Amino acid sequence: MQIDKIRGEQLDRLFKAVLELDDLEECYQFFDDLCTMSEVQSLAQRFDVAHKLRLKKTYDSIQQETGASTATISRIRRCVDYGSGGYNLMLDRLYPELKNNQPKK
Incomplete structure (x- = not known):
């Protein structure tokens, strides 16, 4: 599977952080800080x-x-x-x- 090529500690931390988001507002806050507007779009x-x-x-x-x-x-x-x-x-x-x-x- 191609997904195995991207596995790693950094991505694990990122994905665990995403899993901790409680609601839509927290998603907006996190992704606003994490990504550029272009990346999110x-x-x-x-x-x-x-x-x-x-x-x-x-x-x-x-x-x-x-x-x-x-x-x-x-x-x-x-x-x-x-x-x-x-x-x-x-x-x-x-x-x-x-x-x-x-x-x-």
């Missing part, structure tokens, strides 16, 4: 693209709605279809009604 855009892919939207409509490039959409499509499962895990939890839209492996 990029992360949000990627997750939005993954959500729209699960909604079976076309690349053109996703590009228009999110501003993501077709290369970004394609990369996220590969992650949704063949990645570590992180996008699908979160999308299933946040939007259980979309579980049937999950790609078949």
